[in-house]
Amino acid sequence: xxxxxxxxxxxxxxxxxxxxxxxxxxxxxxxxxxxxxxxxxxxxxxxxxxxxxxxxxxxxxxxxxxxxxxxxxxxxxxxxxxxxxxxxxxxxxxxxxxxxxxxxxxxxxxxxxxxxxxxxxxxxxxxxxxxxxxxxxxxxxxxxxxxxxxxxxxxxxxxxxxxxxxxxxxxxxxxxxxxxxxxxxxxxxxxxxxxxxxxxxxxxxxxxxxxxxxxxxxxxxxxxxxxxxxxxxxxxxxxxxxxxxxxxxxxxxxxxxxxxxxxxxxxxxxxxxxxxxxxxxxxxxxxxxxxxxxxxxxxxxxxxxxxxxxxxxxxxxxxxxxxxxxxxxxxxxxxxxxxxxxxxxxxxxxxxxxxxxxxxxxxxxxxxxxxxxxxxxxxxxxxxxxxxxxxxxxxxxxxxxxxxxxxxxxxxxxxxxxxxxxxxxxxxxxxxxxxxxxxxxxxxxxxxxxxxxxxxxxxxxxx
Amino acid sequence: xxxxxxxxxxxxxxxxxxxxxxxxxxxxxxxxxxxxxxxxxxxxxxxxxxxxxxxxxxxxxxxxxxxxxxxxxxxxxxxxxxxxxxxxxxxxxxxxxxxxxxxxxxxxxxxxxxxxxxxxxxxxxxxxxxxxxxxxxxxxxxxxxxxxxxxxxxxxxxxxxxxxxxxxxxxxxxxxxxxxxxxxxxxxxxxxxxxxxxxxxxxxxxxxxxxxxxxxxxxxxxxxxxxxxxxxxxxxxxxxxxxxxxxxxxxxxxxxxxxxxxxxxxxxxxxxxxxxxxxxxxxxxxx
Numbered sequence: 001x002x003x004x005x006x007x008x009x010x011x012x013x014x015x016x017x018x019x020x021x022x023x024x025x026x027x028x029x030x031x032x033x034x035x036x037x038x039x040x041x042x043x044x045x046x047x048x049x050x051x052x053x054x055x056x057x058x059x060x061x062x063x064x065x066x067x068x069x070x071x072x073x074x075x076x077x078x079x080x081x082x083x084x085x086x087x088x089x090x091x092x093x094x095x096x097x098x099x100x101x102x103x104x105x106x107x108x109x110x111x112x113x114x115x116x117x118x119x120x121x122x123x124x125x126x127x128x129x130x131x132x133x134x135x136x137x138x139x140x141x142x143x144x145x146x147x148x149x150x151x152x153x154x155x156x157x158x159x160x161x162x163x164x165x166x167x168x169x170x171x172x173x174x175x176x177x178x179x180x181x182x183x184x185x186x187x188x189x190x191x192x193x194x195x196x197x198x199x200x201x202x203x204x205x206x207x208x209x210x211x212x213x214x215x216x217x218x219x220x221x222x223x224x225x226x227x228x229x230x231x232x233x234x235x236x237x238x239x240x241x242x243x244x245x246x247x248x249x250x251x252x253x254x255x256x257x258x259x260x261x262x263x264x265x266x267x268x269x270x271x272x273x274x275x276x277x278x279x280x281x282x283x284x285x286x287x288x289x290x291x292x293x294x295x296x297x298x299x300x301x302x303x304x305x306x307x308x309x310x311x312x313x314x315x316x317x318x319x320x321x322x323x324x325x326x327x328x329x330x331x332x333x334x335x336x337x338x339x340x341x342x343x344x345x346x347x348x349x350x351x352x353x354x355x356x357x358x359x360x361x362x363x364x365x366x367x368x369x370x371x372x373x374x375x376x377x378x379x380x381x382x383x384x385x386x387x388x389x390x391x392x393x394x395x396x397x398x399x400x401x402x403x404x405x406x407x408x409x410x411x412x413x414x415x416x417x418x419x420x421x422x423x424x425x426x427x428x429x430x431x432x433x434x435x436x437x438x439x440x441x442x443x444x445x446x447x448x449x450x451x452x453x454x455x456x457x458x459x460x461x462x463x
Numbered sequence: 464x465x466x467x468x469x470x471x472x473x474x475x476x477x478x479x480x481x482x483x484x485x486x487x488x489x490x491x492x493x494x495x496x497x498x499x500x501x502x503x504x505x506x507x508x509x510x511x512x513x514x515x516x517x518x519x520x521x522x523x524x525x526x527x528x529x530x531x532x533x534x535x536x537x538x539x540x541x542x543x544x545x546x547x548x549x550x551x552x553x554x555x556x557x558x559x560x561x562x563x564x565x566x567x568x569x570x571x572x573x574x575x576x577x578x579x580x581x582x583x584x585x586x587x588x589x590x591x592x593x594x595x596x597x598x599x600x601x602x603x604x605x606x607x608x609x610x611x612x613x614x615x616x617x618x619x620x621x622x623x624x625x626x627x628x629x630x631x632x633x634x635x636x637x638x639x640x641x642x643x644x645x646x647x648x649x650x651x652x653x654x655x656x657x658x659x660x661x662x663x664x665x666x667x668x669x670x671x672x673x674x675x676x677x678x679x680x681x682x683x684x685x686x687x688x689x690x691x692x693x694x695x696x697x698x699x700x701x702x703x704x705x706x707x708x709x710x711x712x713x714x715x716x717x718x719x720x721x722x723x724x725x726x727x728x729x730x731x732x733x734x735x736x737x738x739x740x741x742x743x744x745x746x747x748x749x750x
Contacts, residue, residue, distance in 0.1 A: 266556070344593035348656065350554060352606040352663055353583030362605065367596045 003065055006136060010057055010143055014050040017147040021049025024154045040161035048160040051167050052150035057143035064135045072127045073097055076120050100124050190441060193434035200428040201229045206435060208232065212398035212409075214418060214429045229432055231439070233398040237315065237408035241390055242383040244319025244404055245326055249383075250376055252323075253330025260331070261338040262360055273335070280328040284388035291321035291393035303405060311407040313395035319404065322389050329379045337371025337455075338364060370454050377451035381444040387412040411436050493738045494727035496716075498526040501565075502667055502697040503548060503585075508562035510543055510552065517543045520562070521723040523716055525667065530689060530698045532708035532729065535718035536744065541701045544718070545669050548699065549585035550578040566667070583610055586665035590672040592652035594644035594659075599636050602644040602655055603627060606663035622662060630658035631688050650681025657688065661696075668692065670700040674707065686711050705745055709733050717741045 025045035029038045038045070077097065088096070096117070099109050103121035154160070198206070209230020256276060260269050296317035303310030310316075341364050349359040365372070395407035396417060418433040497504075501524035510518035518540045525531050525548075533541040543552070550571060552558045564571050571581055583606070594602050603623045606612075613619040623640070627633040632654045636647070644655050653673060660668055670689070674682040689698060689711045702708050708715050709729060716726040717740070725732065725741040736742040 342593070344589060344591060345595060346554070347551065347587075347589060348593040348595065348659075349605070351549065351551060351582055351587035351589075352609070352659065353579055353581070354606075354609050355579050358609050362609070363595050 003061065006061065006139060007058075009140065010054060010061070013057075013140070013143045013147065014054040017049040017053035017150065018046040020046075020147070020151055021154055022046035024049075024151055025156070025160070028154065028156050038156045039159050040164075044160040044164050045154050045158070047164045048158075049147055049150040049154065051164065053143045053147035055167070056146050057139050060142050061135070061139050064131075064139070068128075068131050068135070072124065072131060073101075075127060076100060076124050079123060080120055081116055104128070187441070190434050190438045193431055194438040196426075197428060197431035197435040200431065201435075205229055206231050206432075210400050212414070214414070214432055227428065229428065231411070231436065233400040234409060234411045234414055234436065235439075236400060236402070237394070237398070238384050238410040238412075240315050240402060240404065240408055241319045241322060241394055241410055242380060244316060245322035245383045245386075246376070246380060248320055248323025249326035249330050249379060253327045253379075254334055254372065256327070256331040257334035257338055258360060258365070261335050262356065262364070273332075276328050276331055278328075279324065280332075282325070284325065284386065285392075287321050287325050288388040288392035291317050291389050295321055296393055299405075308405060310405045311395065313393060313407045314405050315394060315408045316404040318390050318393035321393065322383055322386055325386070325389065326379045326383055329382060330375060333375030333378065334368070334372050337368045337375065340371065341367045370457060374451040374455035377447050377454070381447035381451070384410075384447075385412065385440060385444050387416060391416050411440050415440075492522065492723045493725040493741075494732075496523045496723070496726045498524045498529075498714075500527060501525060502527050503564065503566050503699075505544075505548075505564045506562055508544070508547060508560065508564060510540070510547060511559040511561075512555070513557045517721055518547070519721045521718075521721075523723060523726060525697050525699055526714075527697055528693055528695075529714060530693050530700060530712040531714045531716065532712035533699065533701045533716045533718060534703075534705060534708050534744070535724075537703075538720075539718040540721040541716075541718045542671050545671055545699060545701050546587075548667070548669055549582045549587055551582070551587060553578055583663045584665055585667045585669060586660035586663065587669040587671065588653070588656050588660055588673045591676050592649055592656050594647070594652050594655050596643065596645055598641045599627075599644045599647070599655060600640040603658050603662050606659060610663060612663065626658040626662040627655075629661050629692070630654045631684065631691075632658055648681070650677050650684060653677060653681070653685055654688065657685075657692075661692075665696065667697045667699065670698065672701055672703060675703060682707070705733070717744060719744070 022042040022045055025038055025040075025042045026032055026035060029035050035042060077093070080096075100117060100120045101124060102109050103113075103117065104125040206229050209228065210232045211228040211230045212233050213228040215227060256272075260273055260276075264272060292313070296313060299314055299317050299320075300310040300312055345363050345367055346359055349363045350356075354362070390410045390413050394410060394413060396409050396413065397407050398409050398414075399406055401408060415433045415436050418430060418436075423430045503525040505524070506522045508518055508521045509516060521540075521544060523531075523544075533545065535541050546552045547560050547564060548571075552560060560572060566581070566585065570576070571578075571585075595605060597605070600623055603626050604619055607619060607622050613622055624633060624637075627636065632651060635651060636642075636655075644652065647655060653676070657668075657673075673689075674685050677685065686707060689700065692698060700708075700712065712729045714727065715729045715732040717724045717732065717736075717738070719740050725736065725738045727737075732741065733745055736745060742748075
C-alpha cells in the first residue's frame with residue numbers, strides 16, 4: 001500500500017472523472033446530436049473534471065509524503081523519555097532516531113536494544129501505519145470531492161475549454177520556472193559561499209594578487225602552506241589556454257563552415273557535416289588523455305629538437321586539443337548563420353558579375369558576421385569553462401606567464417583540485433573554489449548574454 | 464537565312480482545335496520573334512530542372528533600346544527563361560540549358576565563356592528588393608569596386624552619384640549615403656537595386672517582377688524609370704501585371720507552360736491577340 005498504488009488509484013479516479021464529465025456535458029446538452037449547444041467540446045468538460053479530481057489530490061499526496069516523516073519523527077522524539085536524551089548531542093539524537101526507524105522497518109540496529117527504544121520503534125511503526133491510512137483516505141476523498149465539485153457545475157454554458165487551457169498554462173509555467181529556479185538556486189548558493197570566502201580573504205587580494213598557493217597550514221610549523229589566494233595567475237592561465245584554443249578553432253571552424261555551406265556539393269555536405277560534429281561527441285576526458293599522453297609529449301619532443309625548453313604539461317598542448325574540441329562548435333554555429341543569409345543576397349551579388357569568392361568575402365561573411373561573432377563568443381565561454389582537458393594536460397603550477405610552452409593552470413583546474421578528496425567545508429581553501437566558480441560563472445554568463453544579444457540582433461535584420 | 468525560314472515557318476501556324484485543347488508540347492510560336500538588329504537572340508532554348516522540362520524550344524530576340532515584357536500564368540517558365548539570359552540558372556542544382564542564346568552574336572553558353580563577366584553585361588533586378596546589408600553608397604559601389612571600374616575615390620563617388628541619379632534616387636538619399644540600404648522603403652530599395660545594376664554599365668537589364676513587392680505609387684515611379692532607362696539599355700521584364708506590360712513595353716511575349724505562345728508589338732498583343740491562349744489570358748479567362 002505505498003504511494004505508487006495510491007497514484008494508480010488516483011489515475012483511475014481521474015479517468016472516471018473524465019468519462020463522467022464528458023457524459024454529463026453531453027446529456028446536459030440533450031444528447032450527442034445537440035453538442036453544438038455546448039460552449040466547449042465534451043472533451044474539455046471531461047478534462048476539466050479529471051483535472052479537478054487529480055490536481056488537488058496530487059498536491060495533497062505530495063505534501064503529505066514530503067512531511068510525513070518529519071512529523072512522525074518529531075512525535076516519536078517527543079514521546080521518548082526525556083532522561084534518555086539527556087546529555088546527547090544533536091548528532092547522537094539523530095543516530096538514536098535512525099535506530100528507531102531501522103528497528104521499525106526491520107533493518108539492522110547499531111546500538112543495543114533498550115525497552116525504551118523498542119517502545120519508540122513500536123510507536124513509530126504505529127504512527128506510520130496511521131499516517132498511511134489517513135493519507136489514502138484523505139487523498140481519495142479529495143479526489144472524489146474535486147470530481148464531484150467539477151461535475152456539480154458542469155452545465156452546457158460552462159467555459160470548460162477556457163478553464164482547462166488556463167490550468168494547462170499554469171502547469172507549463174510551473175515547469176518552466178523549475179529550470180529558472182534551479183539556475184537561481186545554484187547562483188545563490190555559489191554566491192553565499194563566495195561571500196563567506198571574501199570575509200576571510202579580501203576581494204582585492206583575490207582579484208589582484210599574483211600568487212596562488214591555496215594550502216592552509218593545519219599546524220603552526222607546517223612549511224609550504226602559506227595560503228595565498230591571488231587568482232590572477234589562474235585568470236591569465238585560463239585566458240592563455242582559451243586564446244590558443246580559439247586560434248585553432250576559429251580559422252579552422254570558419255573555413256570549414258564556409259566550405260560546407262558555400263562550396264561543398266550536397267553529397268559532401270551530407271557526409272562531412274555529421275563527421276565534423278562527431279568531434280563534439282567525443283567525451284572531453286578522451287580529449288584530455290589525448291592531450292596529456294599524445295600531444296604534450298609530441299610538442300615537448302618537437303620543442304627540444306629545435307632547442308626550446310617545453311614543459312611536459314604545456315598550455316600549448318591543452319590549448320591545441322581544446323581548440324580541436326571546439327571546432328565543431330564554431331563551424332556548426334557559423335554554418336547556421338551563413339545558411340541564414342538569404343539566397344537573394346547571393347543572387348544580387350552574382351547578378352552584378354561577382355565571383356563566388358567575392359560574394360563570400362564581400363557580402364556573405366559581412367552579412368553573417370554578427371552571427372559568427374556571437375558563435376565565437378559562445379565558443380569562448382565554452383573554452384574557459386572547459387575542465388577535463390586542462391586538468392589532464394595543462395598542469396597545476398600557477399605560473400604567471402604568457403609563454404605557451406610553460407605549464408599553466410586554469411580556474412577550472414583549481415576548482416577541481418580544491419574540491420577533490422576529503423575537504424573541510426569551512427576553510428578558506430575550499431571556499432576559494434566557490435569564489436572561483438562565481439567568477440567563472442559571471443564571465444561565461446556575460447559572454448553568453450553578449451553573444452545571444454548579438455545573434456538575436458542579427459536575426460532581426462532579415463525578418 | 465535559316466532563322467528567317469524558321470521564323471516564317473513558325474508564324475504561319477493557325478492553331479487547330481485539338482492543339483488548343485492542350486497536351487501538345489512545344490507549340491509553335493505565333494508572331495515574329497525576330498527583330499532587325501538583336502542585342503540578344505535565343506534559338507530553340509530548352510531548360511530542364513532534373514527530368515522536368517521548364518522551357519520548351521523557345522526562340523526570342525531582344526532588340527536595342529526596347530523593353531520586352533514577358534507575361535503568362537504562374538509556372539509558365541517566364542522567370543526561368545529570364546534567368547537563362549545571364550546564366551543565373553547556373554547557381555541552381557540540376558538545371559540544364561540547351562539551344563543557343565547569343566549576346567551581340569556571342570554564344571553565352573559557350574564552354575569558353577565565363578559567366579561572371581557576362582553577368583556584368585547582363586544585369587538583373589529581382590522580384591524582392593535585395594540590397595546588401597551595407598550602406599547605400601557601398602551598395603552602389605559594390606559592382607564598380609569588384610570590377611575595378613574606377614581608379615580613385617572621386618571617380619567612384621561620381622559613378623555612385625550618376626547611377627543613383629539615373630535610378631531617380633539621388634535626391635532622396637544624397638544626404639544619407641552612409642545609412643544602411645536595408646533601411647530604405649521598399650520602392651527606394653528596388654530603385655537602389657536598379658542603381659546598383661546600372662553602376663556596372665550593363666548592356667541588357669533583366670527585371671524579374673520588379674514591382675510585385677511594391678505599392679502602386681512606388682510601382683509608378685519604377686515604371687517611369689524603366690521607360691527612361693530604355694534610352695540606354697535593352698530591358699527584358701517579367702511581370703504578372705498586364706497593365707504594367709502594356710504601359711512599359713514595346714514588345715510582349717506570352718508564355719504558357721514552358722512554351723512561347725505568342726510574341727509581337729505590345730499594342731497588337733493586347734488589342735488583337737492571335738492565339739486563343741493569349742486571348743484567354745489577357746481577357747482574364749484564366750491565369
